[in-house]
Amino acid sequence: MPRVAGIETRALACGARYHDRDDLLLVSLATGSTCAGVFTPSSAAAAPVLWSQRALRKTTQTRAILINAGQANALTGVAGEKVVAQTRDRLAGLMGIEQEQVLLASTGVIGEVPDLAAIEACLPRLVASSACDWQRAARAFATTDSFPKGASETTAIDGVPIVVAGIAKGAGMIAPDMATMLALIGVDATLPAPLLQELLRTAVARTFNAVSIDGDMSTNDTVFAIASGAKDHHPIGSLCERHAEALTAAFARVLRSLARQIAMDGEGIGKFVTLWTKGARSEEEGRRVGKSVLSSPLVKVALAYGDANWGRIAMAIGKTEVPVRWEQASIAFGERAEHVVFAKGEPVAPSPAATAALAHAMQDRRITITIDLGLSDAAPVETWGCDLTHEYLRLNGDYRS
């Protein structure tokens, strides 16, 4: 992971939940940075989510982001609000910045309040510590992710080299109540906050919002993007300008990589599934259909058992109530959609050789499904997910018992 000029990360083990590992992450933004955020739409959004949304409405001149791993601080009432207020004010005081220049995120068990005393005691040390690389930062805000998730790209604006880097923690649900997806994307370009927000919102829709592990939405999902302004280049007035194209593309690639890493680390995962939806009337419709298929317990169980059960895929398409043109529709397995199982409104009767080839392909740890809804010839829309395994049940059931 390369450094992103103007953005520093610091990590520390504060011991609020974990032992022998970092669990508190501070991201410092140079003066002149702009910041944007996308948050869970859950009506049970955690206290730090509510604060960060409020703060970003007041100013996008953010100077610090503080993230703790272990307790979600969701549905924690007055006690949770107190933790938000005190850690925020303490950090602002230590750094000599305004309240609303501090953003917060938490991940961990719902209903548990972060240990205020432990965090407060750590803050001076954290602020004074030396900066760490982004790999260590990714580890500090992980919960039970099986690997740290990071991606980066180097691009250019009018010949000026630009770095885009991102880290994420999983929607892996690898431990219960830890559905949370957190991500942080940094770029050293100069971008007005509204453009950064637009860039982030668009990319999140196509990447993080195209992942389904189990259809359960966290109370804490948060993605922050920072443009540090460290590089001097021709100003960007609109994302449609030609010299912004390379940046937009690099930004999207970083988020796509992180989103795929999250799906690959899905809880109890046996198979990583990529689903292409063709022929939808809009990108949004294509993703809605894709996520319905990837969230269907019946589809996911079939995939876990290596069954190319297209009837359940069709059922999960149908339950979206999208008016599919079935006589034009198709369902295929395989990276090149080579195993067509349903076409033009009817099941495809396979040859014995084709049946054997498909059965063999279904044993892979990576499954690709291609659906055509027959409603348009728009470009295919990509979504990602995983199967539903006995391991998922064990991981989510044995906990707390």
Added chain:
Amino acid sequence: MPRVAGIETRALACGARYHDRDDLLLVSLATGSTCAGVFTPSSAAAAPVLWSQRALRKTTQTRAILINAGQANALTGVAGEKVVAQTRDRLAGLMGIEQEQVLLASTGVIGEVPDLAAIEACLPRLVASSACDWQRAARAFATTDSFPKGASETTAIDGVPIVVAGIAKGAGMIAPDMATMLALIGVDATLPAPLLQELLRTAVARTFNAVSIDGDMSTNDTVFAIASGAKDHHPIGSLCERHAEALTAAFARVLRSLARQIAMDGEGIGKFVTLWTKGARSEEEGRRVGKSVLSSPLVKVALAYGDANWGRIAMAIGKTEVPVRWEQASIAFGERAEHVVFAKGEPVAPSPAATAALAHAMQDRRITITIDLGLSDAAPVETWGCDLTHEYLRLNGDYRS
């Protein structure tokens, strides 16, 4: 199960899929009967569903309903349409009635076409056979339900005794691709078709549509209601009339019983869950919240393992994006909501005795959860579901492999 005057059921083993059991069901309606139907909103609705919807738009003077178990006739293209047309026309010919007086329903594997030759060969024998009781009828359209589902009530309209009887087959998903819920309700009262449709629609919303086994919607869900007109009573001009009250209530109780039986027979079920949602702004909102909780894989896994994990329940409430008034909200377990785990926006710290009592209650095969959203003091709304077990995975995974 009592007889319903004016409605006869006949069952036969036609061998299209099963052996040594009935798999074809004929329901004959006396002249003067009215019929109503509620169908899956899936955009992948099966061929018989599409026909029955069309037929009921043409006439509600239905005379026959034919149901086959084994093949869903969904996503079967031209071949499936041919089966619908030929069985319908053959039956109409045998009974001397019009095409559109024949309704059809199928249940079974998606993508499989019913065996036309076997059904056609059976039809004359089926029509000529003697009527059977409703218990046998319930067995004839079951797939892998573990018990036949039936309920009945006797009520009166202005002193005239009225029978309401119903049978259903499970949303048990007890075998894969067999998500289908089919139900048939008969009443020997005299009811204009629009009133029967209204009675059915309202009761289905509160009963069958309040069940979630796994959130997967079948391509074949169908509920038919018949008013045979066999009894002479003061005519009913509106369901709001006082003398219609008892009928409406009896009808609702029969559907509620069938809906609960379907949830109790949920595939791989370990625990039957009743969820009461209080304080919603509308009945529909209460059911939406209830079904979100009952469809959440994380909640269902926790219940399977006997974990009173209220954080996941709150998560599943939150993902509906209903603006819950958390500071007034509560979550409780127990038939009398005696184990309060979350109240007034905060977790309830339980005494050791309370913890032990709750842990004990969670071992029951029947779990009751009560949620208060704090948005109104409206009457609680009931929904039903079950847990997510290793047995569900095995039942749905081992099949076809």
